Amino acid sequence: MKDLMIILFSAILVENFVLNKFMGICPFLGVSKKMSSALGMSAAVTFVMLMATAITYPIYQYLLTPFGLDYLRVVVFILIIALFVQIVEIILKRFVKPLYESLGVYLPLITTNCAVLGVTILNVDNHYNFIQSMFNSLGAGLGFALALVIFAGVRERIELADIPKAFKGVPATLIAASIVSLSFVGFSGIVEGIFG
Amino acid sequence: MNYLKAFTKGLIKENPVLVMLLGTCPTLAVTTLAINGLGMGLATTFVLVCSNVVISLLKRVIPKEVRLPSFIVIIAGFVTFVSFMLQSYLPDLYNALGVFLSLITVNCIILGRAEMFASKNNVAASALDGLGMGLGFTFALLCIGIIREILGSGSIFGFSLGGWFEPIGFFVTPAGGFFVFGVVIAVVNIFSNYKMSSKKFGCQNCPNSAACQADSKKEAHES
Numbered sequence: 001m002k003d004l005m006i007i008l009f010s011a012i013l014v015e016n017f018v019l020n021k022f023m024g025i026c027p028f029l030g031v032s033k034k035m036s037s038a039l040g041m042s043a044a045v046t047f048v049m050l051m052a053t054a055i056t057y058p059i060y061q062y063l064l065t066p067f068g069l070d071y072l073r074v075v076v077f078i079l080i081i082a083l084f085v086q087i088v089e090i091i092l093k094r095f096v097k098p099l100y101e102s103l104g105v106y107l108p109l110i111t112t113n114c115a116v117l118g119v120t121i122l123n124v125d126n127h128y129n130f131i132q133s134m135f136n137s138l139g140a141g142l143g144f145a146l147a148l149v150i151f152a153g154v155r156e157r158i159e160l161a162d163i164p165k166a167f168k169g170v171p172a173t174l175i176a177a178s179i180v181s182l183s184f185v186g187f188s189g190i191v192e193g194i195f196g
Numbered sequence: 197m198n199y200l201k202a203f204t205k206g207l208i209k210e211n212p213v214l215v216m217l218l219g220t221c222p223t224l225a226v227t228t229l230a231i232n233g234l235g236m237g238l239a240t241t242f243v244l245v246c247s248n249v250v251i252s253l254l255k256r257v258i259p260k261e262v263r264l265p266s267f268i269v270i271i272a273g274f275v276t277f278v279s280f281m282l283q284s285y286l287p288d289l290y291n292a293l294g295v296f297l298s299l300i301t302v303n304c305i306i307l308g309r310a311e312m313f314a315s316k317n318n319v320a321a322s323a324l325d326g327l328g329m330g331l332g333f334t335f336a337l338l339c340i341g342i343i344r345e346i347l348g349s350g351s352i353f354g355f356s357l358g359g360w361f362e363p364i365g366f367f368v369t370p371a372g373g374f375f376v377f378g379v380v381i382a383v384v385n386i387f388s389n390y391k392m393s394s395k396k397f398g399c400q401n402c403p404n405s406a407a408c409q410a411d412s413k414k415e416a417h418e419s
Contacts, residue, residue, distance in 0.1 A: 019370060020370050021225070021370075022220075022221050022222075022224045022225035022370065022373070023221055023225075023299070024221070025220040025221045025224060026218075026220060026221070026304065029220070071276060071279075071280070072276070073298075074272045074275055074276055074279075074298045074301055075269060075272040075273060075276060078268050078269075078272050078301055078302070079265065079268070079269060079272075082264070082265050082268060083265075113302070114221050114299045114302045114303075117298070117299060117301065117302050118295055118299055121295050121298050121299075122295055125295065165390060166382045166383075166385045166386045166390070167378075167382050167385075168385075168390075169385075170217065170378075170381050170385075171378045171379070171381045171382035171385060172378070173378075174374050174375070174377050174378030174381060175374070175375060175378040175379075177374040177378075178371045178372070178373075178374035178375040178378060179371070181369075181370050181371040181374055182366075182369075182371035185369065185371065
């Protein structure tokens with residue numbers, strides 16, 4: 001249990017996918033302007049990350065590795081994720097209409113979000129077992145949500161701030177992201193300190 | 197199609213990183229050392245040229261409905277090839293780039309050029325377009341990599357600048373990546389007559405936004 005907690009909280013705080021590993025920067029900077037869309041996007045990403053891990057892990061362990069095809073993982077994983085996102089979209093649209101209306105917009109974008117492919121590949125590279133992989137994916141998704149929600153609050157302040165002309169818009173957003181990222185450095189070592 | 201224009205537009209005028217604000221993840225992640233930025237840029241350029249050529253050749257064969265998955269599979273194939281080459285010939289670079297080598301697959305520059313250019317133009321123009329965009333990407337990564345390496349490690353391409361400069365550790369941290377990228381965009385902003393201020397990250401600039409958002413808008417409209 002202890003190692004699962006370490007994996008989970010490391011993925012959320014210390015090795016935050018957005019602020020520390022630089023995965024999913026586009027949605028982080030693009031979507032985080034409004035709190036509601038930040039929450040919708042992160043819910044969709046967390047869900048797809050968990051499901052993608054649940055599907056790709058058995059396929060990698062029981063299909064690719066026994067036949068020596070593990071070098072095909074990038075091709076296989078991205079196809080599975082793309083297919084899966086399509087299926088989820090169809091199912092949600094048919095059966096869970098309210099959920100589709102709130103999350104559906106974000107689903108097609110997820111195929112090109114490198115955090116989803118990244119987490120499945122990192123799980124394999126780190127030799128996690130199935131439970132550890134699921135916890136790592138959950139942590140990655142929650143970390144993505146945390147970064148997006150915090151940054152949505154920061155963005156609202158930047159809009160009102162008086163800054164030099166050259167830094168208006170995109171550069172100011174990046175500098176703010178740098179400061180938020182710097183604040184997450186404070187978490188390094190804290191997880192091992194609590195659970196270790 | 198003007199071939200010279202197909203090649204040169206990606207270098208400066210439509211630079212994928214500095215002007216179009218695409219491919220930010222690898223731009224920030226691998227630029228702690230100039231050599232890693234250069235390696236990442238050249239690997240991406242190779243994948244971009246190859247996938248552009250193949251997609252341009254197959255543009256009449258691929259059905260419109262399944263074009264995005266088809267493009268992704270072609271791109272992923274070339275990414276696997278590049279990973280193999282780097283793993284056997286440049287293992288240091290392979291280890292330094294890590295998971296981001298595999299993530300070239302989902303680099304939106306490549307999918308974007310496939311969708312916007314290669315699936316509509318002939319092979320030669322597509323190859324030149326891929327080469328120009330790839331070199332523009334490499335140029336941006338190299339600039340940011342050199343700045344971060346000088347300030348953060350006190351060296352350039354691994355050669356020490358000597359003891360007169362005390363390296364600032366901040367610039368090799370993730371926060372330093374965001375900071376340097378922000379300042380570089382601010383400089384581009386000044387030179388481009390403040391055009392960058394009105395630009396936005398994410399969907400608005402993503403070449404796939406037309407496809408993605410048309411679907412979601414249409415469906416929202418139907419419901």
